[in-house]
Amino acid sequence: MKLSYMIPSILILAALGSVSLAAGQGASTDLLKGELLFLDDFSTSKVGGSWGCSSDENHSFSYQDGRYIINVIPADSWRRVQSGRSFDDSIVEVEATPISGPDDNIYGLMTGWLNWSNYYLFLISGDGYYRFLKREEGSWTRNDPWEKSDAINLGKATNLVQVKRQGETITFYTNGVKLAEYEDGSFPEGNVGLIAGTTACGGGNLTVGFDNFSVWAIGET
Template structure:
């Protein structure tokens, strides 16, 4: 849709809301899905409540008027793209997508990680997350990469009972440097549709889908934060087999050196350390 079509669609949705044909939540969701890029590659979106246009400046949405609307004769680009918002402005050098099928290379910088699986797996990521550490360099923003081999964990009952886990402290609001409930498709997470899977916003969650066996699909929010991190993520397997992995990759130094924390739908968890492209399972056990 171009600017004119998007404005007309907003007006129709507004009328449907006032007539009680759609709910306020449905109205908000559908308006947030309408994102347009102009002829220079800048992203635009209509405000849910205000009905005004907002321009994405690379970090946030700023109220503005598209040049195409101000042009004489109300001229519009011949074929503007209707997109789910990309994770960085088009002028940035970092690629949105990378694939290296023969090496164990993953993301970096404490990202919400992708899902691994055999056949087709969909993982819906919801809730919120927080962190404040982002090492350099920043890795590509979306990738599908080979699955690491995970040693099987013997089902041995320990001789002494494990202590009950302590409830972690909550995050004070003033310490949260980043959080996202995925209600806004313009919040900055990388999206992609490829032969091995896809990443995309989906009805108030972020969906990571794997369609090729032994592949890791991941995304990152393109944030630049400092210091150590704490991450709180809610994730749910929405479909596919239980033979999968999903989690978080952090302490990224380069494509051969990082940590990978994962859980599986069939009841296992562990932490991998990759050093010079050699993976070592630091800890892993069956979940209770």
């Protein structure tokens, strides 16, 4: 069970078919997409976002087998990386797959990134929970508790993590299913990125693979 705790840190459409919706859930009808603004399939580091590659005794970021891989070794540790691409109203999504490590984990999307003191995080976990956080002026000014959702595929399964930003309304989805909606206009435009991390109780050495990171204009009804 997840508990709140103090924080330490037309191609894409084909890919969506590989991410199954949880039983009994239906896809949201308000995720209508317009123009594809950005796509990185992580097939090479020479195009797409400015994700970068690095490693030390605690973590690594790398491109492997057509995915972007984040490995976090210590328990209770998070690693975030931003793409170098900034967007306002849009739909951001990525296919995320825990490859190894504990199911009591953390992974998802970052949006509205102005710097490392100001951004939003949209998190899910391998044991079926989701959470929204906001960092503003270097403090966690929004630190929502974990909530359970049957829309999240468990364990080492792939999840399609999605965030829609329209004006001050921010909507969080997994596998096309709406999880929650928030009203916040603090960061109307900013970089988008990824996060993976471990928890104090779950233990360390988590590896998550990300694929088909895309940003879409919001479609017209």
